[in-house]
Amino acid sequence: METFEPTVEHLAHPGVDALMKKLEPLLVSGRMDNIIDLLSLGSDLVDLLDTAMVDKLAHGFEDVTALTWTVGNALRMAQAQSSDTQPPSLLGLVQLLREPQTRRGIALMLRVLNNLGRQY
Template sequence: MSLLSEQGSASENQPGAPSILESLELSEAALEGLRLLVVKLEPLLAGDRLSRLVDLMSVATDIVDMSDSYMVEKLANVFEEGTSAAWLAGNAARVASAQVSKLSEPPSLIRLLRMTSDSDVRRGLAFALEFSGALGKQLNHGVTNHLED
């Protein structure tokens, strides 16, 4: 038995009182739609899952309420920086992959040392070493917030 029919029958015990369905003054198609909606909601109500959905919507509205223009701007900057870093890494990986695929065999140690005469290679190695140092420092001393104002 559905929720609407239970509530409707409860008011039938009181003589002269209209049922909930009758008091809504909806068309028959609208009432049928409500009945179908209640049938779909009954498992959510029985398993207390509907309250979880309501809690989730409450959290979403709290986030919207908390998001002022400063927070939105800061999040946009973080997104832009992250996208830029991903784009840069993707482009570098494509270029390096294309150059390595041209090699018929892996470079020798002497060839690798000769590659360091290129300033771009040295710049990339310096970045990799600095990145490794910063990562090691954070792993050793805990993560610090680099996104502060």
């Protein structure tokens, strides 16, 4: 296999001159260092991301997406059900507590708050 060794003729090529003119502001201002750092970061990420890490990130993304979808649907349904102009009375709120779905939702929120409290 033949190796490429640049010569003076290669460096005097019009394409090289055009490239150097475009790179000159980046080199003078030091922004080329930022681009090199960004490329290094990308290279490091490629080295770090093995199959297990990609699977873990994908599952995490799916979990967050599912949670966002579920919460969004629950909020839209609650807004549609609460479109009355009058707020519910105290008796109406107590009657909501009799519904199993309401108690299940309250229990879920209390468990979330319980777990948050344990972490802090």
